[in-house]
Structures are given as structure tokens and as C-alpha cells.
Amino acid sequence: MHIHLLYFAGLREVLGVATETLELPAEIETVAGLRELLAARGAPWTALVTTKNLRAAVNQEMAGQDARVHAGDEVAFFPPVTGG
Template identity: 40%
Template structure:
């Protein structure tokens, strides 16, 4: 099982705060999971395929394609701006 969480404007855009996916329901690589989620519709595709989308695995930022393991938390959130 993995948890997939969406933050800030992504949560509103997708109308989804969190997904829980069981073994066999998710692709084993982060890139494949993003493609799998993108297939759910236009808003999902926009969020998942954007180069600006930030991703953290178990609260550690990543830009690499990583292998997902049971118990992982995958978090997607928009770029953070400061001021």
C-alpha cells in the first residue's frame, strides 16, 4: 500500500486530498505512477505532467524516477513562492 497526497492548489484542482493504493493498483516507478494518475483526466494530466510539479517521497524531495515500495507516501504539490 502507498499513500498519494495532494497539497494546496492541486488538492482543489483534483478535488482529492489523498489516495490509498494497494499492491497491484499502482505502478512500481514514480514516472509510471504519474502517467497512471494522468490518465484520470485533463486536470490530472496537467498536474502530473507539469515540469513544475514538486514531488516528495516519504517527506524527501525528489526529481528522480524512483522505485516505490509498500508503505511509501508520495506527495505532489505546486511550486512554492515566497515574498
């Protein structure tokens, strides 16, 4: 089963990718696990674990590192927001 990933702002620029669809390995159960899986691709993906205060959203709701991820989810990673 797949998950849909989105990257925004400075992170999107560093990665050079805005969206992707990924086969979710069965052992990946949390946002933190997903970050490590992506960082294991090597540079520039290490930004997923080295970026200060990186935020995540699961299905368009702000999510902590321990939040569960499931097949079919939409997971986004981005720097702290700066609107207004």
C-alpha cells in the same frame, strides 16, 4: 499493497482531493510511472502530467521523477514551494 498519496496547494484544488490510498500495481516502480497511472484517470487527473514543474516527495523527502516507489510509501505531489 498500498501507497498513501497526498496532494497540496493548487494541485489539491484542481483534483478536489487532498489524500487517498491506492493499490500499487506491481509494474509501477517510479514517481514518473505513478504520475502516468494517475493521469490515465482522465480530467482533472491529467494535471499530474501537464502541470509545469510539478514536484514530488517520497516519504517526506523531495524526490525526482526516477525515484523508486514501494508499497507502504507516502508519496506527495505539489507545485514548486512558495513559503517564507
